[in-house]
Amino acid sequence: GAGVSQTPSNKVTEKGKYVELRCDPISGHTALYWYRQSLGQGPEFLIYFQGTGAADDSGLPNDRFFAVRPEGSVSTLKIQRTERGDSAVYLCASSPGTGSEAFFGQGTRLTVV
Amino acid sequence: QQQVKQSPQSLIVQKGGISIINCAYENTAFDYFPWYQQFPGKGPALLIAIRPDVSEKKEGRFTISFNKSAKQFSLHIMDSQPGDSATYFCAARASGSARQLTFGSGTQLTVLP
Numbered sequence: 001g002a003g004v005s006q007t008p009s010n011k012v013t014e015k016g017k018y019v020e021l022r023c024d025p026i027s028g029h030t031a032l033y034w035y036r037q038s039l040g041q042g043p044e045f046l047i048y049f050q051g052t053g054a055a056d057d058s059g060l061p062n063d064r065f066f067a068v069r070p071e072g073s074v075s076t077l078k079i080q081r082t083e084r085g086d087s088a089v090y091l092c093a094s095s096p097g098t099g100s101e102a103f104f105g106q107g108t109r110l111t112v113v
Numbered sequence: 114q115q116q117v118k119q120s121p122q123s124l125i126v127q128k129g130g131i132s133i134i135n136c137a138y139e140n141t142a143f144d145y146f147p148w149y150q151q152f153p154g155k156g157p158a159l160l161i162a163i164r165p166d167v168s169e170k171k172e173g174r175f176t177i178s179f180n181k182s183a184k185q186f187s188l189h190i191m192d193s194q195p196g197d198s199a200t201y202f203c204a205a206r207a208s209g210s211a212r213q214l215t216f217g218s219g220t221q222l223t224v225l226p
Contacts, residue, residue, distance in 0.1 A: 004156070033213060042119075042202050042216030043157065056213065091156055098212045101147075104156030 002026075004105035006092050012111045013082055021077040021108045025094030032075050033102060034067055035091040043091050049075060050098060082112045116140050117205050119217025126224050132190040134220045136203035139184065143205040147214070148177065148188045151200045160201070161188070193224045 005024040013019050025032050031050055035043035045059040049069045057067070064082075069075040079086055089109050093102040119136045126132045136146075147162035163170045163177040163186065170177045176189040190197055200221050204214040 031212070035214075040219070042117075042204075042218050043214070045213035045215070048213055059213065093156075099145075101159055101162075102214065104149075104158065106154065106156045 006105040023092030029094035033093040142207040145206040
């Protein structure tokens with residue numbers, strides 16, 4: 001595609017529910033990143049994929065958060081037992097390789113009520 | 114621990130004026146310093162970036178000044194325009210295995226017509 005695509009653009013869920021957020025990176029980009037941006041703050045790193053494997057998941061806040069990228073393209077961020085504190089914009093970025101410019105999607109705004 | 118500190122939090126400039134945003138970092142392993150521009154409802158977009166082997170980089174109306182000894186870098190927007198009104202984030206990335214970006218907290222720039 002022309003850019004990084006994230007779906008849905010908005011998601012409202014009830015506390016305790018499970019959610020999945022999808023990221024379609026730019027075609028051919030091997031590196032994929034997930035960030036979380038709280039209101040009025042800069043994005044915070046969650047996890048980085050190089051190909052299919054999670055090369056660095058040190059930013060995941062706890063074991064309720066998990067991400068996959070089974071075929072080295074589309075990635076899904078999964079959040080179990082959502083809490084109100086999980087409310088934020090979840091950003092996905094991709095790049096042609098490590099050390100290259102990262103291109104961001106427009107994000108998924110998650111609201112936990 | 115906030116590894117990249119950004120100031121000011123907000124900035125109001127008259128059209129045609131110079132906008133200056135400052136960042137300071139702590140991690141001496143950082144070797145890539147980009148600036149991102151973010152409009153409401155959009156993901157961050159790379160504006161300009163610098164590596165520590167140069168002290169200044171200019172692209173059009175945007176200039177990064179870099180002071181390695183002080184561990185500081187700044188963004189200068191010359192001839193600021195109302196269309197520049199957005200949130201600006203500085204960021205930094207370390208070499209080696211940690212390829213994620215560490216962002217500052219953002220500066221909301223308003224350019225008055």
